[in-house]
Amino acid sequence: MLRIIICILVLGALGWAGFFNRQQPLSWSDNERATIASLRLADEKTLLQNVIHTGNTVWDDVAAAKLGQQLFFDNQLSKNQAVSCATCHQPSEGFADPQALSIGISTTKRHSPSLLGAAFSPWFFWDGRADSLWAQALGPLEDPAEHGANRLQLAKLIATKYKPQYQAIFGPISDFNHLASHATPLSDNPLWRNNWQRMSVTDQDAVNQVFANIGKSLAAYQSRLIPSPSRFDKFAAQLLTQGSSDILNRTEQQGLKLFISEEKGQCIRCHNGPFLTNNDFQVTGIKDPRLPLGSGRLEGITIALNSEFNCRSPYSSTQDKDTECLELDYAKSSGDELNFAFKVPTLRNISQTAPYMHNGSFDNLQQVLHFYTRAKSQYSDTDVESKRDTSTLSKQSVTHLDIEPLALASEQLIQLEAFLNTLTSPINLDDTWLKKPN
Ligand code: HEC
Ligand code: HEC
The missing domain is CATH 1.10.760.10 (Cytochrome c-like domain)
Incomplete structure (x- = not known):
């Protein structure tokens, strides 16, 4: 009997603790706050100052x-x-x-x-x-x-x-x-x-x-297709000014915490800044359906350097190609890390853009997240072999991977997905811009 009473008391105490824990707002360290601030969409004026419009003098006309x-x-x-x-x-x-x-x-x-x-x-x-x-x-x-x-x-x-x-x-x-x-x-x-x-x-x-x-x-x-602030941005604004916010529910906030954690989710390593991309190319092991010809960034940069319409071409309206084409001039064009590397996509409005990845191989966000927990390359050894045999690009292999399997529980994947869904918002434009004009 005594045992039963103790059990009831212990379970009750645990239950209350869990309940209080769920009610408590999550706390955020200074580092976390700084990271959250860096993911926020700035106001429109500040954003437009960051548009990259190399070679196009009519970009804002x-x-x-x-x-x-x-x-x-x-x-x-x-x-x-x-x-x-x-x-x-x-x-x-x-x-x-x-x-x-x-x-x-x-x-x-x-x-x-x-x-x-x-x-x-x-x-x-x-x-x-x-x-x-x-x-x-x-x-x-x-x-x-x-x-x-x-x-x-x-x-x-x-x-x-x-x-x-x-x-x-x-x-x-x-x-x-x-x-x-x-x-x-x-x-x-x-x-x-x-x-x-x-x-x-x-x-x-x-x-x-x-x-x-x-x-x-x-x-x-x-250049005008910019989203308006999403629920995440509104949460971030309130958190940063008032110290806490319940604009995102607890599950969504836990997802955000995982997303920005360098140890747990690690998403922030590549998906950072207001558009949740580092604008770089990374090897995740997602297979290019064009194999054995396609090789991601390694092939892409070669094409860009030889393009008849690149920054250095006569059709680029740059005043001074030596100072305005630095991105092209200094782009890395060789190295294992470019092989099978693909552009890190934006995660803005990600809930609207299924299926996912450059080969469209994942139907929903749970499948993407599940992939990150395994991080097993979609390439098989035979792909690598055939690539070696047929391609003119030497030293082909998928030995370089930029990700490692994440130890995330299924509950954490649900939290991450809930956070990703808070990044959706209408485009910051009058509807007349979003359809065929009369
Ligand atoms: C090492 C860099 C890196 C890390 C870390 C990373 N991603 Fe990605 N992510 C990418 C790249 C690159 C792609 C595109 C891959 C492809 O299509 O070949 C991508 C694609 C995605 C997509 C699909 C987007 C679309 O439009 O198809 C989602 C969603 C996503 N990542 C979410 C996450 C989440 C959540 C995390 C953390 C658990 C994460 N990523 C960690 C680089 C990264
Ligand atoms: C038949 C389908 C199709 C049509 C039509 C099409 N696109 Fe695309 N677009 C794609 C695909 C697929 C990709 C990715 C191709 C790749 O990376 O090899 C892409 C890539 C892009 C990108 C690159 C985005 C990024 O972040 O890297 C832009 C910008 C774009 N398209 C704009 C346009 C414009 C402007 C037009 C009309 C002139 C157009 N597309 C017509 C399918 C299409």
């Missing part, structure tokens, strides 16, 4: 953003008149798309990333093969699996359909009437390539200039 919006939603910028940027970057899906591998003219090789906060990044694509937001846009337009268009077709479209808007921003445009209908130096279509080779250098240059300006207008539009 409203007329250019409006033209960019029209182009973003226009199906005529494609081979079959049925694909636009919005096909794979849908406003309702956090400007990503619900397919594992996006579908344009045909199926692409990677998953579509979110465009929120893209303007704060120095490198674009999962492998960073473009060094500016404007140069990035030129890729999908001529990619046979995406828009499948060619630059002459697009220059002609601008010279007819968009002439007044274009001229108001960039000055006079030729009508290109004396040229064939389709031409580009980059195509598997021999007719389009021949047409390009037959053009004079002056005509090629004029077409390239319009093509680059299409990219700059699209970049001006995308």
